[in-house]
Amino acid sequence: MxxxxxxxxxxxxxxxxxxxxxxxxxxxxxxxxxxxxxxxxxxxxxxxxxxxxxxxxxxEASATLELARAQVNREPDNPRAYYVQGEHLAGLLLRLGRRREAAAVIDRYASLGGARESEITALRELLMQAERRQKRGS
The missing domain is CATH 1.20.58 (Methane Monooxygenase Hydroxylase; Chain G, domain 1)
Structure with missing residues (x-):
């Protein structure tokens, strides 16, 4: 229908x-x-x-996630490849409830030379908030 x-x-x-x-x-x-x-x-x-x-x-979120993963696989050393439609891959993973994958992506992103410290800090804060919500929920 x-x-x-x-x-x-x-x-x-x-x-x-x-x-x-x-x-x-x-x-x-x-x-x-x-x-x-x-x-x-x-x-x-x-x-x-x-x-x-x-x-x-x-x-739609799954399609965006696949696009972001393909983009990162094509250019793993480019910090801008971790962004798709204005959203960071780690933020998208957190929104979908995939905290472990998001933590791995944040660590890879932090190891890149062109990544800004403010973005890394904001992503780690989002990860900590997601972990706190998970602990409160269980």
Whole structure:
């Protein structure tokens, strides 16, 4: 189901709800049964939209990660190769929850000659924040 079809279903349900209540009441179906059924359908639609959004977001992050890795593999000694779409590879890895990989990337980036100390410090701070969040969560 594409986004236009999802939107069409939501619009259809919006206009169908008052009609469903009237028809249900004419057949002696309680209003609460109709409302419960419609809410279940709306929750299903909302869950579908949310899941599609999450999948698209994850797919985009994975594509960006692959692009960044390929860029670093092509030019491992270039500090600018660690950036893709304005984001550092380590920051992207941290956002995806891959702390060990991010730590390794930060160490490689720190060993490069052209890497700025302020960027390295900021990346290490992000790593420490991610580790603190992980400790608090477990």
């Amino acid at each position: 594409n986004y236009a079809a999802s939107l069409a279903v939501v619009v259809l349900l919006t206009f169908f709800f008052p009609l469903a209540v009237r028809v249900g009441m004419s057949y002696d179906v309680s209003r609460s049964s109709v409302v419960t059924t419609m809410l279940a359908i709306l929750i299903f639609v909302a869950a579908t939209v949310f899941i599609r959004w999450q999948v698209a977001r994850t797919r």
